[in-house]
Amino acid sequence: MPSPIVPVERTFQLTDPLSQPELExxxxxxxxxxxxxRQLREEEEAALGRIADRLAEQNRAVGGPGIAPPLxxxxxxxxxxxxxxxxxxxxxxxxxALPRPTTRALAYRVAxxxxxxxxxxxxxxxxxxxxxxxxxxxxxxxxxxIAAEVQESLAA
Numbered sequence: 001m002p003s004p005i006v007p008v009e010r011t012f013q014l015t016d017p018l019s020q021p022e023l024e025x026x027x028x029x030x031x032x033x034x035x036x037x038r039q040l041r042e043e044e045e046a047a048l049g050r051i052a053d054r055l056a057e058q059n060r061a062v063g064g065p066g067i068a069p070p071l072x073x074x075x076x077x078x079x080x081x082x083x084x085x086x087x088x089x090x091x092x093x094x095x096x097a098l099p100r101p102t103t104r105a106l107a108y109r110v111a112x113x114x115x116x117x118x119x120x121x122x123x124x125x126x127x128x129x130x131x132x133x134x135x136x137x138x139x140x141x142x143x144x145x146i147a148a149e150v151q152e153s154l155a156a
Contacts, residue, residue, distance in 0.1 A: 008047045008113035009054040011150045012106060017064030018055075024074070025097035027052055027067070029107040029132060030114040031078045032090055036124040040075075047117035048075070051110060088131060095135040104136040108143060112150040 018026070030051055034044040049071050056066040067074070082090050098104045111132055115125050133143045 005043070006047065006117045006154060007050075008117050008154070009050040011113040011153045012054075012109050014055070014058035014062055014064075014106075016102065017062045018059050018103065020065050020067075021097045022103050023055055023059060023065070023067050025094045026055060026103070026107050026110050027074065028078050028081070028090060029094050029111045031075065032082065032087060032094070032132075033111045033115050033125055033128055034117065035079070035082065036087065036128045044114070044117050045075070047114055051114065087128065091128070091131050091135045094132075095137070098136070104138060105142065105146060108132060108136055108138055109146050109150060112147045113154070116150070116154060
């Protein structure tokens with residue numbers, strides 16, 4: 001029986017344009033979460049696709065670019081980056097690509113949402129959650145508020 005579709009793409013709304021590197025960093029944050037248990041499930045890959053589509057659509061609507069490489073190519077590239085630099089190295093790279101507080105909060109929002117896409121939790125996802133909060137420089141209170149907002153929007 002297939003897992004229910006969790007509408008993770010409904011948890012964010014862009015108001016300012018993002019650059020191509022920012023878009024990729026947001027998707028990489030999500031990828032790092034779902035690949036943290038060393039397997040990319042079908043529902044997680046589908047959720048990544050829906051997030052990528054929504055980001056591209058919303059970003060074009062506010063005057064920014066779409067996502068340049070097809071998602072399949074980007075996922076391969078993200079996997080290669082993670083293999084080369086390690087998870088912690090990539091978390092730091094994501095944070096470095098997101099200098100604005102608003103994009104850092106958005107990265108955490110997307111990461112929180114994607115972690116719920118398979119309706120399971122893993123210790124590794126909890127570890128990456130803590131690493132992302134730290135690398136993004138988010139106060140714990142802010143991270144808790146974002147996580148609560150994501151859960152609330154998914155429950156609605």
